[in-house]
């Protein structure tokens with residue numbers, strides 16, 4: 086074999102190993118997040134924290150989303166995004182539990198020093214003296230708010246700022262805030278909250294203004310106990326938004342429908358779609374369907390009381406981590422033993438982090 090051919094085989098092996106590693110890392114983060122949710126609910130129901138709301142069922146969609154969230158980008162989201170925070174390196178599990186326990190030390194709960202409801206995240210924008218940090222080189226999270234859809238107008242504002250910064254005469258002066266408008270605001274919202282005025286006003290304004298906004302709808306089919314047939318016209322927010330679709334000679338938004346258990350499918354579409362938003366400032370809506378909530382809405386209720394037996398069975402079968410595991414095995418990216426090790430370690434890490442918190 087000549088050296089060039091050997092080199093090519095070596096390069097191919099390196100890129101395959103990297104690809105495999107990346108996937109197993111995503112699976113690991115998903116498992117760690119799930120264990121955090123399972124333990125978190127127990128902590129509340131045994132009286133160690135007042136209230137808990139978790140991101141179980143949304144893990145795979147969020148590890149996929151986090152892959153394309155770059156320094157300089159912003160998130161304006163809601164309380165389901167713990168996996169995104171873990172995958173982006175913006176939270177660890179110990180900090181998550183510290184917030185659940187309302188720890189008032191900002192070194193333990195860096196999001197709110199015990200003042201916000203759990204799963205309400207934030208990163209610092211200014212230093213002790215009120216001076217802007219170098220936001221263009223940091224991953225940024227605007228503080229989550231309790232009123233559902235309250236994140237929407239802010240998401241629009243953050244995306245609109247990037248439009249101003251792009252090609253502005255002041256770009257040099259503000260290069261700590263924007264990389265010439267190349268950043269994106271990633272916005273998340275639940276299916277039920279898309280019924281609110283803030284959602285519709287934001288989508289309309291984004292489509293008119295053409296701003297770099299990526300809206301992810303985590304569609305788990307419910308707003309607490311209310312199924313979407315009572316909440317969303319035609320039971321589908323992407324269908325409802327059909328008229329917003331951008332055409333060649335119009336403004337508007339791009340609309341994508343994805344499945345929350347389909348790791349490969351989401352990564353493939355998001356890679357191009359997110360780059361497109363960065364380059365063109367055409368906003369997009371990602372309707373992530375077939376998402377589950379294995380533990381129901383929050384620690385205040387039991388979903389077994391209002392979900393049909395068939396729905397509960399379906400949620401077990403279509404659990405995103407189960408589907409991701411099947412996909413890894415089918416594609417021979419790892420064997421059962423290796424995945425089991427990841428699962429056991431995830432459980433240990435969650436327990437250890439809870440204990441430390």
Ligand SMILES: Cc1ncc(C[n+]2csc(CCOP(=O)(O)OP(=O)(O)O)c2C)c(N)n1
Pocket residue numbers: 165231232233274275276277278279303305307308309382
């Ligand atoms: C303005 C407002 N109305 C009602 C509530 C109470 N509330 C909290 S979460 C929720 C349901 C949200 O469902 P969805 O948007 O589908 O998100 P999910 O929890 O299913 O991810 C409601 C009604 C609230 N927080 N804010």
Ligand SMILES: [Mg+2]
Pocket residue numbers: 275276277303304305306307308309
């Ligand atoms: Mg919902």
